[in-house]
Amino acid sequence: MVGYSLLLIVILSLVAYYVGRSSAKRFAGGAGSEKIHSLPGYHGAFIAVWVGIPAFVLVLLWASFQGATLDNLVLASLPSGFTEGKSPAELNLALSEIRNLASGRTFGTPAPEIQLAAERLVSWQNIASWAMLVVAATLMILVLVFARTRIAPRFRARNSVEHVLSGLMIFCSVVAILTTVGIIVSLLYESIAFFRLVPITEFLFGLKWEPQIALRPDQIAGAGAFGAVPVFAGTLLISAIALIVAIPIGLFTAIYLVEYADDRVRNVVKPIMEILAGIPTVVFGFFAVLTVAPAIREAGGLLGVVTSPNSALAAGFVMGIMIIPFISSLSDDALRAVPRSMRDGSLAMGATASETMTRVLLPAALPGIMGGILLAASRAIGETMIVVMAAGLIATLTINPMDSVTTVTVQIVSMLIGDTSFDSPKTLAAFALGLVLFIVTLGLNVLALQIVKKYREQYE
Amino acid sequence: MAQAALAPRDAAPAVFQTVRTPDLHPRPTKVKADTVKVFYGQKQALHGVTIDIPEKAVTAFIGPSGCGKSTFLRCLNRMNDTIDGCRVEGEILLDNRDIYDPSLDVVELRARVGMVFQKPNPFPKSIFENVAYGPRIHGLARSKAELEEIVVASLQKASLFNEVKDRLHEPGTGLSGGQQQRLCIARTIAVSPDVILMDEPCSALDPIATAKVEELIDELRKNFTIVIVTHSMQQAARVSQRTAFFHLGTLVEEGPTDHVFTNPSERRTQDYITGRFG
Ligand SMILES: Nc1ncnc2c1ncn2[C@@H]1O[C@H](COP(=O)(O)OP(=O)(O)OP(=O)(O)O)[C@@H](O)[C@H]1O
Ligand SMILES: [Mg+2]
Numbered sequence: 028m029v030g031y032s033l034l035l036i037v038i039l040s041l042v043a044y045y046v047g048r049s050s051a052k053r054f055a056g057g058a059g060s061e062k063i064h065s066l067p068g069y070h071g072a073f074i075a076v077w078v079g080i081p082a083f084v085l086v087l088l089w090a091s092f093q094g095a096t097l098d099n100l101v102l103a104s105l106p107s108g109f110t111e112g113k114s115p116a117e118l119n120l121a122l123s124e125i126r127n128l129a130s131g132r133t134f135g136t137p138a139p140e141i142q143l144a145a146e147r148l149v150s151w152q153n154i155a156s157w158a159m160l161v162v163a164a165t166l167m168i169l170v171l172v173f174a175r176t177r178i179a180p181r182f183r184a185r186n187s188v189e190h191v192l193s194g195l196m197i198f199c200s201v202v203a204i205l206t207t208v209g210i211i212v213s214l215l216y217e218s219i220a221f222f223r224l225v226p227i228t229e230f231l232f233g234l235k236w237e238p239q240i241a242l243r244p245d246q247i248a249g250a251g252a253f254g255a256v257p258v259f260a261g262t263l264l265i266s267a268i269a270l271i272v273a274i275p276i277g278l279f280t281a282i283y284l285v286e287y288a289d290d291r292v293r294n295v296v297k298p299i300m301e302i303l304a305g306i307p308t309v310v311f312g313f314f315a316v317l318t319v320a321p322a323i324r325e326a327g328g329l330l331g332v333v334t335s336p337n338s339a340l341a342a343g344f345v346m347g348i349m350i351i352p353f354i355s356s357l358s359d360d361a362l363r364a365v366p367r368s369m370r371d372g373s374l375a376m377g378a379t380a381s382e383t384m385t386r387v388l389l390p391a392a393l394p395g396i397m398g399g400i401l402l403a404a405s406r407a408i409g410e411t412m413i414v415v416m417a418a419g420l421i422a423t424l425t426i427n428p429m430d431s432v433t434t435v436t437v438q439i440v441s442m443l444i445g446d447t448s449f450d451s452p453k454t455l456a457a458f459a460l461g462l463v464l465f466i467v468t469l470g471l472n473v474l475a476l477q478i479v480k481k482y483r484e485q486y487e
Numbered sequence: 488m489a490q491a492a493l494a495p496r497d498a499a500p501a502v503f504q505t506v507r508t509p510d511l512h513p514r515p516t517k518v519k520a521d522t523v524k525v526f527y528g529q530k531q532a533l534h535g536v537t538i539d540i541p542e543k544a545v546t547a548f549i550g551p552s553g554c555g556k557s558t559f560l561r562c563l564n565r566m567n568d569t570i571d572g573c574r575v576e577g578e579i580l581l582d583n584r585d586i587y588d589p590s591l592d593v594v595e596l597r598a599r600v601g602m603v604f605q606k607p608n609p610f611p612k613s614i615f616e617n618v619a620y621g622p623r624i625h626g627l628a629r630s631k632a633e634l635e636e637i638v639v640a641s642l643q644k645a646s647l648f649n650e651v652k653d654r655l656h657e658p659g660t661g662l663s664g665g666q667q668q669r670l671c672i673a674r675t676i677a678v679s680p681d682v683i684l685m686d687e688p689c690s691a692l693d694p695i696a697t698a699k700v701e702e703l704i705d706e707l708r709k710n711f712t713i714v715i716v717t718h719s720m721q722q723a724a725r726v727s728q729r730t731a732f733f734h735l736g737t738l739v740e741e742g743p744t745d746h747v748f749t750n751p752s753e754r755r756t757q758d759y760i761t762g763r764f765g
Contacts, residue, residue: 368608372671374569376621376678377598386620391611 028156032086032163039167040079046171047074047178054180065185073184074174076191081170082163089159097155098122101148109140211465218462221455225253230459232256236422236433238442238453253456255463257422261339261432265414266407268343268428269350274400276347277354284355285362286384304352312416315345320417327429335431337419343428346413353403354396357479361395362388394478401475405468411436435464505537506752508742510729514541517682517712518563523577525558525567532558534736535577540682540729545704545713547723547744550733551759556716559733560684563714564600565593581682598625601675605687607667609659609674614651617659617670618642621678637677645673646703665696672703676711683707685715689722701726720760724748732756 048071055063102110102122110118121141128137128145129152137145178184222230233254280300284293320341327334365388373383389396419431420441442457518540525533533555540546548556558567565586567573579586586596598621609617618638621627628634638655642648647669651662659670668688675683685704689697704713704726717723723730724744731741732753740753751757 366608368604368606369610371566371569372604372608372610372674373620375564375566375597375602375604376624376674377594377596378620378624379594382624386624387610 028160029086029090032160033083035160035164036079036082036086036167039082039164039171040075043078043167043171043174044071044075046175047071047184050175050178051184063180064183069184069188070178070182072188073191074171074178076188077174078167078170080191082167085166086159086163089162093152093155093159097148097151098126100151101125101144104147105144106140109138214458214462214465217455217458220450221452221459224452224455229253230255230456231463234424236438238438238456251452253452255435255460257424258433258435258438258460259463260424260426261418261422262408262434262436264339264426264428264432265343265346265418265434266404268340269346269407270400270404272344272347273350273354273403277351277399277403278358278396280351280355281358281362282384282389284359286380286388300352300355303348304356306349308349308410308412309416311345311349312413315341315413315417319345323429332429334429335419337417337431338429339418339432340428342414342417345417346407346410349410349413350403350407353406354399357399357402358392358396361392361399364395365391394481398475398479401471401478405471405475408471409436409464409468411440415440435460439464503534503737505738506740506742506756508740508746508752510541510743514544516540517542517582518714519578519580519583520559520562521578521580523559523562523575523579525555525562525576526574527570528572532736533562536733536738538731538738538741540712540714542712543708543710544728545708545715545726547727547730548714548716548733549718549720549723549730549759550739552718554733555736556733557686560602560686560714560716563682563684564597564602566597566602568593598678599680600682600684601678601680603668603671603675603683603685603688606691607664607671609662609667609670611658611660613656614642614659614662614670615655618673618677620674625678627678641673641677642670644676644707645669646699646706647673663696665692665699668692668696668700669703672700672707676707680711682712682714685713687716687718690718697722720748732759734759 048067051063051065051067051070055067102118105121113121124134124137125141125144125148127134128141129148230253233252234256235252235254236257237252239251280296284296288296320336320338323338323341323344324334324336327338369387369391370383373387374380378386414434414437418437419433420437421431422433422438423430425432439457439460442453516539520536520538520540522535522537523533524531524535536555536559548560550556561567561570562575562579563581563586567575575587581596581600584591586600610620612620615638618641619634622634622637628637639648642651647666650666651670659667662670668691672683672688689700692700701722704715707713708728715723715727727744729741730744730747732739732747732751732755734755740747740751740756742752747756748760751760757763
């Protein structure tokens with residue numbers, strides 16, 4: 028029925044548009060008539076917007092509240108003999124049975140009260156849906172008639188439409204902002220719940236991370252420890268390896284493209300970098316697991332180094348490949364933004380191209396390059412898929428890249444999949460990790476954007 | 488001729504003659520250019536320029552916009568090499584050595600032929616580091632003290648030292664436009680070049696800063712050969728000993744500055760300096 032209502036809204040809005048336009052045209056056409064303020068199309072749009080939007084909001088609200096209201100009505104209508112002495116959970120169970128029955132899914136033989144209630148629910152649903160349709164239609168027609176009377180030569184339909192449009196855009200951006208705020212609030216809320224169970228100091232400074240505690244009394248598991256230091260250390264280790272791989276390669280690529288490559292090379296290399304940036308991280312993940320990790324293990328074996336199968340090196344190396352395009356394209360922009368006169372000035376002093384690069388262009392572009400590196404770092408720290416596939420699960424506190432380490436994102440994933448309940452410290456710990464991760468990457472991003480912005484102003 | 492119809496309208500005549508007036512007391516020649524032609528891709532910007540530039544004197548290039556003054560100037564230190572698609576033909580001798588000879592090191596050439604640009608372009612470094620840049624890359628100073636000596640001397644020669652002596656380690660970009668331009672001149676003379684090329688060095692400066700730079704140029708001519716491009720007739724008359732008038736990619740007339748300005752031999756020169764076209 029909601030579908031029909033939406034269809035009706037579209038149809039009536041179109042009708043409203045034509046009504047508005049044709050009645051405005053009548054003014055416009057009349058000989059010696061007053062000059063019309065807005066084009067007829069704006070009059071049509073004005074009416075259409077006022078017919079469509081309120082009805083649309085009404086239908087949405089109606090549809091979202093109808094279910095809950097009807098549930099309450101059905102529960103209230105159950106005979107008191109049936110509800111007597113039942114806990115809320117049992118009542119909920121009965122309610123879902125009624126709902127299932129009403130939508131035609133029968134399991135076993137339902138109790139007669141439930142059968143009756145289901146029939147009642149079906150008929151009420153019918154009535155409510157029709158009522159919604161009728162109310163929406165009435166509303167639209169009333170608005171149409173009323174708005175039609177507003178149409179006059181001097182009516183500023185164009186400005187009104189403008190207002191409505193800007194309102195619509197504000198609404199959309201508010202939705203985006205509210206979603207973000209909502210996510211942060213829920214993250215905070217769950218983290219606070221976690222910090223009630225585990226003290227925040229233990230979480231931030233504890234050196235032991237063993238979150239696999241018993242969910243049910245009959246399970247055998249460790250006592251649990253929630254010191255996040257090893258997890259963050261693992262993240263830092265892998266990100267550091269990634270940056271060590273990506274910074275030189277990305278930076279030298281950018282330098283080569285800006286200063287040395289001719290157009291032909293540039294036209295080949297740039298699209299390839301874009302392809303690299305577009306590869307899904309899961310593909311990088313299995314590249315890490317299937318190719319890089321075994322290669323490193325073998326190389327380690329040849330050199331006589333003990334290498335864990337999930338070495339930090341494999342995950343970090345592949346992550347480094349992934350963030351190369353970030354660093355190279357942002358460094359490229361930063362180098363290009365250095366005015367040509369700097370370059371000419373240096374060359375005219377008799378400097379070679381590489382002297383010009385290291386002594387003038389790089390220092391001048393350094394803030395922008397730093398910004399790019401920080402953005403890449405925050406990307407690496409928050410990266411999930413590669414490390415879930417290629418890094419380990421055990422939190423070891425080490426700086427040996429051949430060891431297996433775990434990362435924040437890996438822990439979050441492993442805590443939230445499988446057999447979980449939403450009030451155990453194990454699950455809540457995921458939110459606390461997420462919160463800290465969010466704060467770190469947000470900080471890095473803000474810093475990076477600040478730096479990039481500052482250097483933009485420098486030459487303008 | 489069929490080809491004449493296809494040639495661009497502003498193309499120079501195939502045969503033209505530069506009117507030359509020698510100095511009363513000729514100076515030795517520092518730079519000798521012979522039928523220099525420059526092409527930007529398909530487009531020809533210079534149609535054979537022949538000129539002798541005298542040592543320890545100021546030579547001014549004048550002419551309407553787009554006539555090829557900057558292009559010719561950039562040939563003298565091979566800065567045209569840095570422009571994609573630019574091709575130079577002809578011969579340019581500096582102290583009787585061909586600067587386009589493949590065996591010649593362009594880096595060394597540019598250390599001997601310095602350049603000051605239209606817009607002051609100090610590096611985003613300190614005043615000291617700006618001037619020390621050339622000596623550092625060319626290894627002219629063996630010690631820190633020697634480097635400091637060079638920097639101070641160059642700033643003094645550029646008559647900037649007294650204004651900046653207390654702030655040598657502040658950024659060069661923090662100076663006023665006129666000071667920045669003198670800083671760029673100091674930077675150029677720090678590597679003790681033989682020739683200094685200046686492309687409209689005062690066009691971004693106010694009259695007072697311009698007067699200072701002009702004074703400086705007059706001072707510098709004792710030690711350096713200077714070539715200056717300018718759009719200001721007065722400036723050319725004030726600072727230069729010889730003047731060359733370019734038009735449509737050709738050198739129309741060259742001679743002693745007072746001769747060119749008071750009694751030009753060419754009709755077009757006369758028209759240009761009296762402001763009848765350009
Ligand atoms: N990098 C370039 N690429 C292509 N054509 C160029 C380039 N630089 C200059 N030209 C062309 O060469 C001709 C001479 O230019 P040039 O800059 O030498 O003139 P100019 O005499 O210095 O002019 P102005 O007084 O305006 O500086 C012009 O027609 C110009 O369009
Ligand atoms: Mg020019």
